[in-house]
Amino acid sequence: MDPRVLDSMLPYLMSYYGNPHSRTHAYGWESEAAMEKARQQVADLIGADHREIIFTSGATESNNMAIKGVARFYKSRKKHIITTQTEHKCVLDSCRSLETEGFRVTYLPVKRNGLIDLKELEAALQPDTSLVSVMTVNNEIGVKQPIHDIGEICRAHKVFFHTDAAQAVGKIPMDVNDMKIDLMSISGHKIYGPKGVGAIYVRRRPRVRLEPLQSGGGQERGLRSGTVPTPLAVGLGAACEVAQQEMEYDHKRISQLAERLVTKIMNEVPDVVMNGDREHRYPGCINLSFAYVEGESLLMALKDVALSSGSACTSASLEPSYVLRAIGTDEDLAHSSIRFGIGRFTTEEEVDYTVQKCIHHVKRLREMSPLWEMVQDGIDLKSIKWTQH
Amino acid sequence: MAASSRAQVLRLYRALLRESQRFSGYNYRTYAIRRIRDAFRENKNIKDSEEIEELVNKAKANLEIIHRQVTIGQLYSTEKLVIESPGNT
Numbered sequence: 006m007d008p009r010v011l012d013s014m015l016p017y018l019m020s021y022y023g024n025p026h027s028r029t030h031a032y033g034w035e036s037e038a039a040m041e042k043a044r045q046q047v048a049d050l051i052g053a054d055h056r057e058i059i060f061t062s063g064a065t066e067s068n069n070m071a072i073k074g075v076a077r078f079y080k081s082r083k084k085h086i087i088t089t090q091t092e093h094k095c096v097l098d099s100c101r102s103l104e105t106e107g108f109r110v111t112y113l114p115v116k117r118n119g120l121i122d123l124k125e126l127e128a129a130l131q132p133d134t135s136l137v138s139v140m141t142v143n144n145e146i147g148v149k150q151p152i153h154d155i156g157e158i159c160r161a162h163k164v165f166f167h168t169d170a171a172q173a174v175g176k177i178p179m180d181v182n183d184m185k186i187d188l189m190s191i192s193g194h195k196i197y198g199p200k201g202v203g204a205i206y207v208r209r210r211p212r213v214r215l216e217p218l219q220s221g222g223g224q225e226r227g228l229r230s231g232t233v234p235t236p237l238a239v240g241l242g243a244a245c246e247v248a249q250q251e252m253e254y255d256h257k258r259i260s261q262l263a264e265r266l267v268t269k270i271m272n273e274v275p276d277v278v279m280n281g282d283r284e285h286r287y288p289g290c291i292n293l294s295f296a297y298v299e300g301e302s303l304l305m306a307l308k309d310v311a312l313s314s315g316s317a318c319t320s321a322s323l324e325p326s327y328v329l330r331a332i333g334t335d336e337d338l339a340h341s342s343i344r345f346g347i348g349r350f351t352t353e354e355e356v357d358y359t360v361q362k363c364i365h366h367v368k369r370l371r372e373m374s375p376l377w378e379m380v381q382d383g384i385d386l387k388s389i390k391w392t393q394h
Numbered sequence: 395m396a397a398s399s400r401a402q403v404l405r406l407y408r409a410l411l412r413e414s415q416r417f418s419g420y421n422y423r424t425y426a427i428r429r430i431r432d433a434f435r436e437n438k439n440i441k442d443s444e445e446i447e448e449l450v451n452k453a454k455a456n457l458e459i460i461h462r463q464v465t466i467g468q469l470y471s472t473e474k475l476v477i478e479s480p481g482n483t
Contacts, residue, residue: 008422008463015466254432309476350421358477 006240007197007349013243014199017236025235026224036235043242047204050245051170051189052180059205059225060233060241064171065095066218067190067205068138070229071167072099074215075136075188076108083135089113089121090331091148092140093169100138118282119148119332127158136165141173145328145344146281147290149177156185165213171195171203175248176256176287181206187213193237197349198244202237205229255349256288262347262356263288269360274367278338280329291345292329294338297377298370303343306366310359313344398443398450406453407434413457416464418471420478426460 017039023032025040041055048055061067076086088100090112100110111129113121121139130137137159142149152168159166170179171192181189189206193199207213207228221230248255271277276296295303300314314326325339334342343363347356371377376386410430417423440446 008426009459011466012459012463254429350425352421352424352477355477 006194006199007244007247009247010198010240010243014236014240017239021235023235025233026222040233040235040238043238043240046242046246047191048206050175050179050249051191051206052182053206054209056226057181057206057209059207059229060238061203061205061229062201063203064093064169064190064192064195065203066229067192067203068093068095068169069099070205070215070218071188071190072096072136072138073103073218074228075165075167075213076103077106077216078214079135080108083133085109085111085131085134086136086138087111087113087126087129087134087164088138089115089140089150091115091119091143091145091328092138093144093171096138096140096169115331117333118285119143119146119280119328120150120282120285121155123151123154123158126155127162130158130162130164134162134164136167138167138169140169140171141179142170142177142287142290143281143328144172144290145326146292146332147172147286147288148281149173149285149287151285152184152186159187160185172287172290175245175252176289178252181208188215191241193241193244196244196248199237199240202234202241204241251349259347259349259351260288262351262353263291265353266345266347266356266360267291267293269357270363273364278334280332280334280342289347291347292342293345294329294334294342295367296338296341297374297380298341298367300341300343302370303341303363303366306370307343307359307362310355310362312346312359314342398446403434403446403450406450406457410453410457410460413460413464416468417460418464418467420475422463422467 017036021032021035021039023030023034023036025033025036027033027036040060044058044060045055047058061070072086084107086100086103086108088096088110097112100112104110113125113129115121126137137155139150139152139155141152156166165187166185167188167190168186169190171190172195173179174189174191175196179189186206187208191204191206193202207215215228217228217230219230224230224233267279270293274295278294278296280292280294304312304314325336326342329339329342345359379386407430411427414423414426414430417426437449440449
């Protein structure tokens with residue numbers, strides 16, 4: 006978390022402990038004021054009105070609310086949803102659960118560079134499509150989808166457009182009116198805020214209706230019942246405000262560090278592939294595949310650096326990333342991929358250290374690899390028959 | 395109210411850097427120092443006294459935030475990162 010965020014939260018974890026929904030005493034009023042200030046801070050970051058921001062427990066909940074909520078509300082007339090194959094697990098899973106309820110879902114494929122084909126999106130739209138859900142920045146390969154264009158298409162066809170902007174909000178400029186976004190998921194801990202809080206933007210004009218997931222006392226305009234966790238909401242608000250102030254500075258710096266990392270590695274080590282479009286991306290999320298090296302072994306060797314071979318939400322599974330599979334990465338290259346995350350607090354020293362260790366271990370692991378030996382001898386691995394019969 | 399003098403601004407700058415050095419967390423420490431230097435450098439040519447006053451007030455508020463967070467960090471400090479050991483960079 007950013008120290009400025011923690012600083013803003015602490016009073017609400019200690020002295021200002023009132024329930025923001027208690028209308029009858031000062032404890033409640035001051036908590037409510039803080040919550041509403043935070044709401045405005047979130048709204049300001051994305052160009053929305055404060056009445057369009059609902060606090061949730063995180064982007065996963067926001068995604069669930071958007072997809073299931075909209076689909077179910079309009080189910081009497083609309084039974085079709087469109088999303089992509091590279092969405093976050095919670096989006097894909099929500100869609101799958103809707104399929105068991107009788108909805109039809111189109112999972113759009115992506116091109117080799119990770120971007121969707123706009124013509125395919127338009128062709129997939131049907132008269133009974135209620136929602137299109139496409140994430141702004143992918144959490145595994147960092148690719149940035151053409152949100153402006155998707156918004157245009159959806160608006161023209163009067164279909165609601167939801168975007169999971171967890172990795173984009175506060176890092177690249179987002180404006181819900183500019184981009185014609187109707188629903189947006191926001192995550193606190195992706196922008197140096199606390200874990201356990203997020204928000205969902207729900208457009209009021211034209212009104213987007215959704216069936217609430219969580220029933221109860223009607224908090225958050227009836228869309229998300231439950232006591233709003235004031236300290237966490239305050240943290241999210243502060244994180245958004247800081248992100249807005251620091252966006253340009255951070256983006257410039259992170260781009261430089263990312264360039265440094267990729268250039269240094271690729272100059273020293275051959276057969277490294279960057280997954281995802283080189284241009285349409287967020288620089289702070291880099292996914293590289295090191296041919297002829299097993300990804301998990303490399304990660305083990307680099308254990309004093311916080312890296313991953315997929316993303317936190319899929320780290321328990323042994324399967325290679327479905328995102329890499331969707332962009333057409335070969336099975337063996339998918340197993341050899343590492344995701345490097347660079348952020349506001351990353352130092353040049355950390356980048357250099359990681360690069361140095363990475364180069365060292367890639368070379369070491371390749372020395373040990375019989376596949377690498379064969380490649381050096383000029384053998385085409387694809388031509389090998391691995392079994393006798 | 396007298397406009398902030400050059401000496402005042404410099405004093406504030408040094409105070410901010412000095413306080414930031416006390417962060418026990420590597421990433422917070424390096425970020426604070428870097429950000430303060432870059433911010434002061436970026437604004438060094440501002441001439442409008444109102445703007446200067448505003449920036450000075452922001453800097454004072456940040457100094458207090460840093461002071462509080464430095465103290466908390468020291469109460470809850472952890473092991474040094476691998477990158478902080480000598481000979482590893």
